Amino acid sequence: MPETKAAKIRTRVEALRAMIDNECTAPVCRESGSCRHEGEKEAARHMLGRLLDKLKGAATDEHEERAELWAEIYKRGYDSQGNTYRKGAKYRAGQPMKERISQIRTHIKIARRTAKSPLVPDGPGLASQALQTYRFDPIGEAPEQIKFRVRIGAGYGSVRISIDNIPEDWGWIAEEVADYQGEIVTRWKRTPALNDLVTELKAIGEAYNADHGSNLSTDSFMKAFYVFVKADDPETLALRSDGHRTRHS
Numbered sequence: 001m002p003e004t005k006a007a008k009i010r011t012r013v014e015a016l017r018a019m020i021d022n023e024c025t026a027p028v029c030r031e032s033g034s035c036r037h038e039g040e041k042e043a044a045r046h047m048l049g050r051l052l053d054k055l056k057g058a059a060t061d062e063h064e065e066r067a068e069l070w071a072e073i074y075k076r077g078y079d080s081q082g083n084t085y086r087k088g089a090k091y092r093a094g095q096p097m098k099e100r101i102s103q104i105r106t107h108i109k110i111a112r113r114t115a116k117s118p119l120v121p122d123g124p125g126l127a128s129q130a131l132q133t134y135r136f137d138p139i140g141e142a143p144e145q146i147k148f149r150v151r152i153g154a155g156y157g158s159v160r161i162s163i164d165n166i167p168e169d170w171g172w173i174a175e176e177v178a179d180y181q182g183e184i185v186t187r188w189k190r191t192p193a194l195n196d197l198v199t200e201l202k203a204i205g206e207a208y209n210a211d212h213g214s215n216l217s218t219d220s221f222m223k224a225f226y227v228f229v230k231a232d233d234p235e236t237l238a239l240r241s242d243g244h245r246t247r248h249s
């Protein structure tokens with residue numbers, strides 16, 4: 001029987017697990033006997049841990065029917081992967097900032113690559129779910145034109161993640177408000193999608209921040225370095241390009 005298109009669809013959870021479990025077949029790695037893609041596997045492990053954590057959280061919030069769906073996805077991988085994630089986070093403790101930065105970049109790259117797989121297979125009753133998937137994988141679901149920059153801040157005390165080239169209608173809501181003089185001005189508010197993306201990037205950065213990746217809220221994270229996520233609103237961008245012109249004219 002020929003393989004149907006539906007049978008080829010992998011969920012994002014499965015795609016990540018495959019990336020984690022499969023032996024590397026790249027010729028260069030086979031010849032040298034050491035795989036150069038461990039960083040990608042590590043990022044995939046971490047991403048899967050986070051994804052499954054969120055699905056687990058969702059399972060408790062959703063109505064029973066949908067909760068069952070999420071629970072099923074959750075059951076598929078959490079037990080074995082949860083531990084790996086924690087081990088991986090410990091393994092990175094004490095690494096130079098340069099390496100942390102490069103791992104955060106890898107994480108973003110892997111998130112975008114695996115986003116080509118659906119989070120869950122298409123099926124009846126799942127139409128509305130598609131609208132919500134960005135909540136579970138905000139990096140993967142972000143518009144393709146967005147560029148991410150990950151840098152070390154001054155003095156090696158911070159990681160700076162910038163979200164550039166944000167489509168205006170995707171990322172921002174213009175609110176007309178009266179300023180203190182009664183003039184109507186535009187205030188730019190982040191959309192929920194952009195908010196989730198910022199939160200996700202912050203959480204990724206914080207996860208690379210310490211040796212307890214499984215708990216993002218412990219104090220020990222904050223002490224090693226700070227994580228800043230920057231998304232400039234349309235007004236800031238316009239001001240900056242004005243300043244740029246002035247300086248160069």
Ligand SMILES: [Zn+2]
Nearest residue numbers: 024029035036
């Ligand atoms: Zn390899």
